[in-house]
Amino acid sequence: MARVVFHRSGEVFADDVADGSNLVVRAGIKRFPYPHLRYGCGMGKCGKCACLVVSGAMHLPEPNWKETKVLGERIGGGYRLACQLWISHDIELAQD
């Protein structure tokens, strides 16, 4: 299990998720972080699920080609696309 802490609009939400969970998949089936996570296409195109990785970035793989294309310079600022991440370690994320 991995602990996910999610910040949005001044509130903090947290829950445990199974190893290998994708937060957009979970939200798509109405599980945490639903209804707090903002997301759209689920295919790394729209960028709506972009999150700032507050902590735990060291456990994530390098950004893939979709993240590079959609996020551009925001990657350097610590942003990732939730739809492209499969979570297996504790992580803290924030959405604007």
Add this chain to the structure above:
Amino acid sequence: MSELMTPDAFRTALENAIKGNSANKSPFSVAWAEGKLTRAHLARWAENHFHYVGPFAEYLAYVYARMPADYVEAKDFLLSNMYEEEIGGDRHTDLLIRFAEACGTTAQRVKDPDNMSPTTRCLQSWCYAVAMREDPIVAVAALVVGLESQVPSIYRRQTPTLRGRYGFTDEEVEFFDLHIVSDEIHGERGFQIVLEHATTPELQQRCLKICEIGAQMRLLYTTALYHDYVEADLPLRELDLAA
């Protein structure tokens, strides 16, 4: 007479019904995963696959229309699936055509129904028949749980091979990437609908049976692709598979 299964036991039974006939076992899928297909073989796959997945929103639309009005969440899930297949982002079939073109065929050939095999036509017809005629919960078990939920595991095996062994670019194989996420959502929604609404032993058994048949249909389809387009170039013995 069977007894009503708990949701956990029923889910396990559904998963087992699919596993025994997983399309991952077909010689076409094995050859694909081993990097032994040519781009021409993959082009034939795309020309067939278009006619199976292309109407997926239409299949679901028939189920949606027949789903009882008070199954609001189930109806919403189906509507979301349809929207995501068609206009949530890139249209999924457009990405399939992009892959097909990278394999050397054309959009015109992909869209032409004369280029699908009889077995693909059979799978497509079965999907329409289930969507139009079965109890809507049984139809969800067939189309979403039995067929769509298999996709992430299939493409997880096949996509790295497309990049690494076949040399496709990221953009060319985007069709496969997006299905790893979207079909995982769709498959899970399908499980939720079936687990919630198959509330009698009889309905549970019908869901299990059709799930098994759906998985058999997909296995039949992929196996036929091997016999129709690949076998002459790549005999079974070269795949280390029993005939």
